[in-house]
Amino acid sequence: MANHQRVDDLFSGFSFDSPAGYGAFLKAHARAVMPLEQLAMPDAPRLPHLMEDLTALGERMPDPLPVEGQGGEAFRWGALYALEGSRLGGAMLERRVPPGLPRAYLSSVHGKGGWIAFQDALDRAADGGGDAWIDDAIRGAEAAFALFAAGAAAEQVGTRG
Numbered sequence: 773m774a775n776h777q778r779v780d781d782l783f784s785g786f787s788f789d790s791p792a793g794y795g796a797f798l799k800a801h802a803r804a805v806m807p808l809e810q811l812a813m814p815d816a817p818r819l820p821h822l823m824e825d826l827t828a829l830g831e832r833m834p835d836p837l838p839v840e841g842q843g844g845e846a847f848r849w850g851a852l853y854a855l856e857g858s859r860l861g862g863a864m865l866e867r868r869v870p871p872g873l874p875r876a877y878l879s880s881v882h883g884k885g886g887w888i889a890f891q892d893a894l895d896r897a898a899d900g901g902g903d904a905w906i907d908d909a910i911r912g913a914e915a916a917f918a919l920f921a922a923g924a925a926a927e928q929v930g931t932r933g
Contacts, residue, residue: 775917780861782924788868795831796927798822798877803923805855806836808916812852818859821876828874837919837926843912846905849897850912856882856890858920 786800787793802822809817826833841847859881866878882890898905 775914775921776857779917779920779924782921782928785924785928788865788870788873791829791873794869794873795826795829798826798829799831799834800923800927801858801877801920802826803834803837803926804916804919806833807839808851808855808919811839811842812848812855812912812916814852814855816880818877818880821880824876825874834927837922839915840918841911841915843908845897846901846908847912847915849894850909850914851916852912853894853909854913854916854920856887860887 786797862878863881
């Protein structure tokens with residue numbers, strides 16, 4: 773919960789009022805989404821949508837951040853939990869995007885019942901894994917939140933002037 777709040781706080785500093793501010797937000801996400809999607813292998817990757825939006829803004833894809841730590845299947849599920857959970861926030865954030873700016877990434881949300889289906893799949897994957905599985909999944913989620921936080925920090929530094 774604390775990791776999630778920290779990431780929310782960092783991303784609340786981005787302004788969507790201009791293409792430059794919105795582009796910085798998208799680049800911050802891209803820095804994290806690139807390595808996370810490679811690690812977590814989501815069923816519906818959003819990186820193509822990020823690339824589409826950045827291109828529409830005349831921005832280039834930033835360099836990806838390295839994933840700190842690695843683990844097994846549970847680590848992957850933990851990272852996927854944070855990655856898929858970010859879709860929920862995207863639905864809320866899309867409302868802040870001014871008309872005329874691209875929104876493919878933020879509008880790439882779960883279909884009806886998609887988040888519940890993901891949670892059910894996560895529960896099935898964890899079934900019988902015990903405390904070690906849960907601990908590894910938590911490490912994966914923490915690594916994902918750390919990537920989002922690092923991406924936000926990198927782009928906020930880059931937009932100060």
